[in-house]
Amino acid sequence: MALSKSFDHVADHHARILILGSMPGIESLKQQQYYAHPRNQFWDFMQALFGIERNLDYAERLLKLQQHHIALWDVAHQCERPGSLDNSIQSESIIPNDFQRFYQAHPDIQAVFFNGQKAAQIYQKLVLPKLPTAMQTLPRHILPSTSPAHAVMHYDAKLKQWLKITETLATVAA
Numbered sequence: 001m002a003l004s005k006s007f008d009h010v011a012d013h014h015a016r017i018l019i020l021g022s023m024p025g026i027e028s029l030k031q032q033q034y035y036a037h038p039r040n041q042f043w044d045f046m047q048a049l050f051g052i053e054r055n056l057d058y059a060e061r062l063l064k065l066q067q068h069h070i071a072l073w074d075v076a077h078q079c080e081r082p083g084s085l086d087n088s089i090q091s092e093s094i095i096p097n098d099f100q101r102f103y104q105a106h107p108d109i110q111a112v113f114f115n116g117q118k119a120a121q122i123y124q125k126l127v128l129p130k131l132p133t134a135m136q137t138l139p140r141h142i143l144p145s146t147s148p149a150h151a152v153m154h155y156d157a158k159l160k161q162w163l164k165i166t167e168t169l170a171t172v173a174a
Contacts, residue, residue, distance in 0.1 A: 004023055004024070004029060004078060005077065005078045006023055006024060006073070006074040006077055006078065007024060007032065007034065007073075007074070009071060009072065009097075009102060010034070010062050010066065010071060010072040010073070011071030011072070011102075011106055012066045012071075013105075013106065013108070014066070015066070015069055015070065015071035015106050015108060015109055016108050016109060016110045016111075016169065016172045017070050017111055017165060017172075018071045018072075018073065018109050018111070018112045018113070019071070019072050019073075019113045019114075019115060019165070020074060020075050020112060020113070020114050020115065020119045021034070021073075021075070021115045021116070021119050022074060022075055022115075022116065022118040022122060023074050023075075023076045024036075024074065025037055025040075033058050034072055035146065037148060039148035040147060040148060041146040041148075041155060042115065042146040043061065044146075044155070045146060045158070045159055045162045046061070046065065048159055048162075049162065049163065049165060049166050050064065050068045050070075050166075052065065052068075068169070069108075069169060070165075071109065073097060074097065074119070075096055075097065075114075075119045075122040075123045075126075076094050076095065076096060077095045077096055077098075078094075078095050094122060094126060096122065096123075096126045096127050097127075099127050099131060099135070100130070100131055100132065100135065103131070103135045103138075110138070110139070110168070111138060111139045111140070111141065111172065112139070112140045112141070113140075113141045113142075113164070113165055113168075114140065114141065114143060115143060115146055116142075116144070116145030116147065117142060118145075123140075139168075141164055141168075143158075143162055143164070143165075144158045144162075146158070
């Protein structure tokens with residue numbers, strides 16, 4: 001079984017919101033880009049919420065995310081997963097990213113948003129218990145997955161929940 005490794009986080013020192021996925025899928029790993037699958041709705045949501053056009057160069061999209069005080073990362077640093085589905089992640093193989101170091105380097109993070117249930121489950125089980133108490137109290141929100149595999153919910157219904165990011169940003173603005 002193939003070992004998958006996540007990307008470095010995308011964040012600057014002004015980040016206020018952290019969006020966490022579980023682990024990049026095959027297409028994202030191949031392209032070395034977050035949410036690279038053409039049917040993944042993440043960049044569609046970023047366009048709807050912040051005007052970050054999906055067809056912009058990847059580096060420019062990441063820069064624009066940072067300009068909106070958004071950090072992007074995955075909960076798992078590495079894991080074994082055949083394919084791209086979250087339910088195929090081998091739980092015993094997960095090594096989480098170092099969130100204590102991340103939060104220390106980005107002290108302005110005010111809320112964490114999970115792109116899907118799996119990211120939240122991994123964080124709850126493997127990350128949260130190891131964080132200092134102050135870091136455990138960050139507000140956490142589970143959003144519907146942007147993955148094309150999560151087709152049970154329509155785009156508009158998902159987007160309505162993803163609007164919570166802009167609402168939260170408005171309350172934590174510098």
